[in-house]
Amino acid sequence: MTVATPDPDHDLLAQLLAGELALSRADLKVASQAYGTAMMLSTDPEVAGKSTALAIAIHDPDAAGRAIDRWQALGASKAQLAQARAELAVEQGHTDEARRQLSLLLSSGDKDAWRMFGRVLIGSRDAALASSLLESLATPDHLPPDPKAWLAMSELGEQLSRHAYAEQVADGAMKRFGTAETYAWAAQLKLDNGDRSGGLSLLRQAQVKDPNNIGLRLTYASLLGQSGQYAQASHLLEKGPQNAQTYAMRAALAANAKDNKTLEQVYQQLSGAPADVRSASAYLLGQLAEVLDRKEEALKWYDQVPDDDDHAFDADLRSAILLQGLGRSAEAHQQLAEMQTDYLDQPAQLRRAYEVDADLYLREKRYAEATNAFTHALQVVPDDPDLLYGRGLAYAEIGKIDLAVADFRRLLQIKPDDVDASNALGFTLADAGRDLPEAEKLIAAARAAKPNDPSIADSWGWLQYRLGHLNEATQILRGAWQSGKDADVGVHLGEVLWKQGQHEQAQQVFDQVRQMDPGNVSLQETLKRLEP
Template sequence: MLSRTVEFKQVRRFVAYGWFVLVLTGCAAVPHRTATPSTASPQPLARIVVATPDPDHDLLAQLLAGELALSGADLKAASQSYDKAMMISRDPEVAGKAAALAIAIHNPDAAQRAIDRWQVLGATPAQLAQARAQLAVEQGKTEEARRQLSALITSGDKDAWRMFGRVLIGSRDQALAANLLESLATPDRLPADPKAWLAMSELGEQLGRHAYAQQIADGALKRFGTAETYAWAAQLKLNNGDRSGGLSLLRQAQVKDPDNIGLRLTYASLLGQSGQYAQASHLLEKGPQNAQTYALRAALAANAKDNKTLEQVYKQLSQSPDDVRNASAYLLGQLAEVLGRKDEALKWYDQVPDDDDHAFDADLRSAILLQDLGRSAEAHQQLAEMQTDYLDQPAQLRRAYEVDADLYLREKRYTEAIDSFSHALQVAPDDPDLLYGRGLAYAEIGKIDPAVADFRRLLQVKPDDIDASNALGFTLADSGRDLSEAERLIAAARAAKPNDPSIADSWGWLQYRLGHLDQAVEVLRNAWQTGKDADVGVHLGEVLWKQGRREQAQQVFDEVRRVDPHNVTLQQTLKRLQP
């Protein structure tokens, strides 16, 4: 039977400088003429001369060139332009940017020149210490880097520790950066600011100094005891594989700041990963709600197969403030679908904004729902519009064609399905799922050669595709051709999936084609009793009929009719057996 489970980033502040020197020429005397009318006076602008500097001395030109080079990620050219610009400009920020660019391209001479210029123009002590430390770290001068970093953290600048961290995180020599961190960012030097402690601990973790990171985290927890310090200490526990310890600390963090949505989401997510769905859901029910809390609550309830909670989340979310509800239109559509409210789901999917990450998926789900609601023409029309809208996006275009084809398969409109699958294969040649789907459609209308060709091609592309092996084997067996190959293919599929009823059906049908009727009945009866698949029942009934056991066959056919009253295979089989 055929089946398928279907680095240089800089804040760019444009500093525009330039000048135009307008030189008005002296006015020449105009002779007085009385005999003839006076001529028109020259236009005033015609008497203005604009003095423009050469490019190397034009500040605006150099700044523009530098920014253009940056936009093209050409740091070397940008550095050269800013090196020239800082010598013209009186703005310390231009020199500061020149220094940063020179360090980024590993040009120590240019960097030192820019730092010196920056100092002349008025850089703060902290800025100079940061730049000199960066240069020293770049050159591997440990003691100079240590001296400048010490000057930085004792400068009194409110951003000193942030600047300190930026020097080390940008270092190419991670070992040097780690050593400087451990020797300078010690508990006795760190300020009375939990954010600085946490930043240094996180930096230590990034640099591979886990013991240091833990020491600073423990110190911050003991000294400040804020929700953030508990949360970071929990993160370190989790990083080290201590899930229980991490959860305990997160619980304390959440108690410290019960309205912190980020903490609640993190804690609830970890509880959910541990299978504690009810506890996680209870945690999220309390306190402020946003789109993320509703989404996680829905996911937890779905994992727990808790439809009552899903209903509750759906009701609360549908009545939430406009901004939350609008951001959750796709989730509302999903919930409505799960709860069997297809008309409501359609309305929610229609409200998903075009710029939403789920806009494409919402349109696909809408098409599927339209068919489920008996509105197939609208479903295919929507998919046709999507195929136009996503013409320049191959992944989405392929999916739109595939869903269109799948809907045609469900409607048993096999010719249209083949057409849609063929369009999709033009977008994604040799795609296994598309080849499989088209092969099924060809087989259903009796076009065995193209069906076999698609299945064979699929197995060339994906030799271990069990469903394709089964499909090709069944198609060959059903058409009574290449039965030895069919036997090999179905046997391989059966070995891979011994309990799959569809493969058992193929094997039983093959035995029937080989004339092994008793064996066919045994295999098909087991498959029928396992899954009550209508097509399996039809095959069993036909074999029983051929054995002369027509009463038993009729009983099976009657049961198939109860399972699937409109089964086409049954109708076709009865016409053949009872002409």
């Protein structure tokens, strides 16, 4: 048996498939051609409607006209035809025809007429024409008794930069319907146009009309918070329904106000919230627990942050830092090692995981491990200034002065005006007793930039000691010690006092350092030199 198959130009299915394939490639011209053929083979009005939309989209008025006629023949509604013809007229810049068709659309009785009207105008390439049609047809006298339509037209006016029209319609909607939504939109317009007082007033009225509307409460509270009215904003949010967003803003407001009592209250309420809210707020709960010095609880909350949460990486980092602070250093570094594997293909996170690992080693005075972690991080982000600085400090601590100097010099090549790098390089050279003239220039430059910085004063005082200016060194170091009571500054001051023969004063300073930091390595090494 021989089955006759139509050629492609007469095969409806083939044309529809060709059109859809072209659309998947975003090739609108080919899609329009395929649908133009398909609509003549089909009796489905939807095919003609799609052909119409494609012809208008590629700016082909002849094809669009044919498609509209075919669509009409297949039974398109009055509203559909008026919308299509209005789109075509707007596309061609035919103002009178566009106005006539839009009027027909609005008088068609279709329940979606105003939504279709808005779609015609928002899709126009001629904003001036669209604005003119909007203001002449969508007047308060002609808008339907539906607040959604009024708000949609006002928003469309705002998008078309017709601010006066948008406000006129918004005010009319507010007076006619008096709903919370109309007040909220009118408030938004005032805020956008710089009328903060008027916007806040309307938002307050909107919130009164719908006190359980979480979106309104959040918006109003946010604006109050921006004005520094933390207590009022907090009071507003603590009343009514709660969700993850209200808890988060309440916590932020309390933190800005340094109100630990309210933070405790938010923490307790959020801890007892429904499971979905707790899950969405696990990271916030961890943060609150940390602020309230509940480190073990913070660890538990961070462990509950879902893997797909935006804060999952930060939660793991905070957990590692907490573990180290709780004396569980091995667990902290193990956690970071796992993160370094998990985020191997995400450079920003990988760099951060290595950096935190290095910082924890620095706190533990495990400087060799710190240099290794910084080196791994620098392989991910070469010449990163912060990483070079950290590794330089670690190298200096283990006596690898040449490597420390190399890192600081490289950092200053990248950021010539970096004050901390200048100070670090100057101190490292001074401490090693080498290139003292260069050290003096570097530390002097840092001192000029930050004259009240105790760490820079310490470097300058130590340099004076290396230069043999003991009296000047004592004066500078004493001032730095009194302003900050830093252990390393105290060790330097004590050594200078000892060299001046003021052993009793030196011992007093050493005793204070020992009380502050019983395991201070610098103090131990200094005492061995001074009291062999």
